[in-house]
Amino acid sequence: MKQTKLASIEPTTTAAEAGQTVTEITAARIRERVISGTLSPGSHLSEATLCEELQVSRNTLREVFRLLTTEGVLRHEANRGVFVTTPSISTIMDIFHIRRLIECSAVSGAHHRHPSISKMRAAVDAAIKHRDRSEWLDVGSADIAFHAAIVELADSPRLSAFYAQISLELRLVFGLIRDPEYLHAPYVGQNATILAHLEEGATANAAEALEKYLYQAERFILAAYSRAIPG
Amino acid sequence: MKQTKLASIEPTTTAAEAGQTVTEITAARIRERVISGTLSPGSHLSEATLCEELQVSRNTLREVFRLLTTEGVLRHEANRGVFVTTPSISTIMDIFHIRRLIECSAVSGAHHRHPSISKMRAAVDAAIKHRDRSEWLDVGSADIAFHAAIVELADSPRLSAFYAQISLELRLVFGLIRDPEYLHAPYVGQNATILAHLEEGATANAAEALEKYLYQAERFILAAYSRAIPG
DNA sequence: CTGGTCTATATTGTTCAACAATTTTCGTGC
DNA sequence: GCACGAAAATTGTTGAACAATATAGACCAG
Numbered sequence: 001m002k003q004t005k006l007a008s009i010e011p012t013t014t015a016a017e018a019g020q021t022v023t024e025i026t027a028a029r030i031r032e033r034v035i036s037g038t039l040s041p042g043s044h045l046s047e048a049t050l051c052e053e054l055q056v057s058r059n060t061l062r063e064v065f066r067l068l069t070t071e072g073v074l075r076h077e078a079n080r081g082v083f084v085t086t087p088s089i090s091t092i093m094d095i096f097h098i099r100r101l102i103e104c105s106a107v108s109g110a111h112h113r114h115p116s117i118s119k120m121r122a123a124v125d126a127a128i129k130h131r132d133r134s135e136w137l138d139v140g141s142a143d144i145a146f147h148a149a150i151v152e153l154a155d156s157p158r159l160s161a162f163y164a165q166i167s168l169e170l171r172l173v174f175g176l177i178r179d180p181e182y183l184h185a186p187y188v189g190q191n192a193t194i195l196a197h198l199e200e201g202a203t204a205n206a207a208e209a210l211e212k213y214l215y216q217a218e219r220f221i222l223a224a225y226s227r228a229i230p231g
Numbered sequence: 232m233k234q235t236k237l238a239s240i241e242p243t244t245t246a247a248e249a250g251q252t253v254t255e256i257t258a259a260r261i262r263e264r265v266i267s268g269t270l271s272p273g274s275h276l277s278e279a280t281l282c283e284e285l286q287v288s289r290n291t292l293r294e295v296f297r298l299l300t301t302e303g304v305l306r307h308e309a310n311r312g313v314f315v316t317t318p319s320i321s322t323i324m325d326i327f328h329i330r331r332l333i334e335c336s337a338v339s340g341a342h343h344r345h346p347s348i349s350k351m352r353a354a355v356d357a358a359i360k361h362r363d364r365s366e367w368l369d370v371g372s373a374d375i376a377f378h379a380a381i382v383e384l385a386d387s388p389r390l391s392a393f394y395a396q397i398s399l400e401l402r403l404v405f406g407l408i409r410d411p412e413y414l415h416a417p418y419v420g421q422n423a424t425i426l427a428h429l430e431e432g433a434t435a436n437a438a439e440a441l442e443k444y445l446y447q448a449e450r451f452i453l454a455a456y457s458r459a460i461p462g
Numbered sequence: 463c464t465g466g467t468c469t470a471t472a473t474t475g476t477t478c479a480a481c482a483a484t485t486t487t488c489g490t491g492c
Numbered sequence: 493g494c495a496c497g498a499a500a501a502t503t504g505t506t507g508a509a510c511a512a513t514a515t516a517g518a519c520c521a522g
Contacts (some may be wrong), residue, residue: 020240021309021504047474057506059290062475065477066294078252079513094387101336101390156325159332162393252475278503286475293504310503311482464522472515478508484506492494 026056026062031168034073034084035175041086045074072169090227095166095173096218101164103214104146104207106154107194112201120195124156127188136180143184144171146191150210151176173221177228187217257287258295260397265304266313266406272317276305294461303400318404320325323456326401327449333394334378334445335438343432350380353428358419367411374415375402377422379443404452408459418448 017025029113030050051061069076075083110117123146131136144167150151174183190213197206248256261281264270282292300307308313337345341348354377361369375398382394405414428437 024309046472048472058474059293059476059507060505062290063294063297063504066297067301070298079257081474081514094389097387098389101332105332108332154328156328158329158397159327159518168387254475277501279501290478290501290505291476293477311486402521465520466522467520468518470515472513474493474511474513476509476511478510480506480508482503482505484501484503486499488497488499490496490498492496 015198022056023060023063023067026054026060027067029054030064031071035168035171037175037178039084040174041176043086043191045082045084047081052069067165072165072180073172077080085169087169087170087176087225089225091169092173092218092222095170095219096214098166099147100211102154102159103150104211106159107198107207108203108215110116110153110198110203110206112198112203114131114153116149116152117195117198119152119197120146120191123149124188124192124195127191128185131185131188134181139184139188140180143187143191147193171223177221177224177227179224182224183221186220187213234419237271241283252293253287254291254298257285257291258298260285261295261299262302265299266378266399270315272275272315272332272403272407274315276313278312279334287451303396304403316347316395316400316403318400318456320409320453320456322400323404323453325448326404327445328399329397330429330443331445333390334381334386335383335442337390338438338441339434341384341429341434343429343434345384347380347383347431348426350424351377351382351429354380355419355423355426358415358422362416362419365412367415371405373409374422377426381431387436402455408452408455410459412457413455417451418444 011192017028020028030039039045044067047058047061047065051058051105054061056064063172065074065076065082068074069082075085075156077083087184092137123142127142127146130136148163148167149162151160174180175222177183190209194206197203197209248259251259255429260269260278270276276296278289278292278296282289285292286310289416293368296305296307296313300313308314354373358370358373358377361367361373364414379391379394381397385391405411408414425437425440425444427432428440428441
């Protein structure tokens with residue numbers, strides 16, 4: 001198992017990568033390129049080109065493609081190769097429908113002493129700190145962590161894994177809109193409101209506020225996406 | 232791309248396999264062995280042994296392992312290989328929690344003219360026919376198709392795909408209990424009741440009957456699983 | 463110009479063999 | 493039984509080769 005080769009191409013092997021296989025590291029790199037838009041939606045990924053660029057063997061890259069296809073980051077067509085997925089309006093609508101279903105149900109059934117509440121508190125505090133410094137990408141990450149912590153209230157590993165995939169697709173949408181401030185700035189306070197309801201055990205109020213927020217966010221993102229992506 | 236080699240080992244290349252890649256066919260075969268119990272829960276899958284047995288290359292098998300790991304059929308541990316997943320009591324509880332969330336929500340929001348209703352009808356009719364012939368595996372398959380059709384009422388590709396994975400895990404549980412008649416016989420009529428409510432537009436009644444059924448089925452399967460799997 | 467056909471090229475899917483790295487097994491001594 | 497070291501087994505990765513499929517380009521007919 002080789003871990004040194006990748007280090008020589010990408011400038012830094014991060015601490016997070018230590019102990020990871022080449023396959024995992026490569027998957028993370030492609031994932032990041034998709035989310036950042038470096039690999040643009042709909043584009044075809046050539047095995048020959050990409051394995052040369054990333055300095056991994058074609059077989060390893062194929063394993064990575066299998067992983068990322070199942071995650072929804074890539075789309076595989078037999079004999080024609082692999083393409084970056086193309087979020088559409090219906091993608092966004094499906095994502096928000098699922099979020100309302102999963103997140104609101106998790107909040108409705110939550111116990112106000114659930115361990116995940118402290119994760120939500122940490123995420124809200126982080127978002128506020130980053131907003132004050134105008135670090136909008138970090139605000140976005142804190143928002144995503146807040147919502148993942150909501151899903152953890154349900155104590156369902158499968159729902160949490162499913163939500164992680166939904167989250168990844170949503171990040172792809174955010175990346176295409178390319179305006180983290182516009183996306184995240186209006187909502188930092190909202191998360192604090194939802195959390196406050198939860199911390200005092202008012203789960204119905206929390207679920208109602210969350211649902212309202214999700215409807216608003218959906219409309220907001222649909223509009224932004226329509227402007228950012230012509231046709 | 233080779234399609235002839237697999238045919239020479241397994242007795243018949245089925246019609247369903249025509250046009251499929253070796254990878255897909257191999258994945259399906261391993262999936263089936265896991266569900267049937269031929270590959271038992273927790274067991275380690277040796278790349279060297281299995282690729283020889285299935286007459287595919289190790290690289291191809293590794294791609295298949297990536298696919299099946301993401302599906303939840305196998306569990307991958309870096310440097311130690313791949314294991315068949317081991318459903319536990321908490322697996323069953325998680326599955327039913329998710330089923331109640333997804334299925335009941337889909338039924339509550341259903342339109343009584345939704346195209347999926349006819350799939351549900353076909354599944355109910357098939358289950359009754361197979362029950363009358365004591366073909367219990369087929370009854371089970373029809374039941375699973377009925378519930379997948381329920382999820383399709385939501386018109387959400389991601390929920391349907393997620394549910395397909397949940398379904399697969401449930402089939403693994405059923406396989407371990409090894410008594411399809413015991414599992415499915417008590418519930419054939421129940422599906423007809425749920426469907427009748429839906430066909431007359433009484434979605435709340437349908438959702439209530441479905442939820443009740445899911446709680447019953449959960450308790451039933453938990454008990455059967457506890458008896459079938461010691462410890 | 464458009465559509466069809468054929469050929470060459472490019473690409474994907476799969477295989478094989480080899481090597482590096484990690485884990486497991488086995489043997490030995492206390 | 494436990495600890496240690498060596499050997500063996502296994503997984504992770506690589507690169508080359510070949511088969512199968514798709515794509516691109518050239519040519520011809522209407």
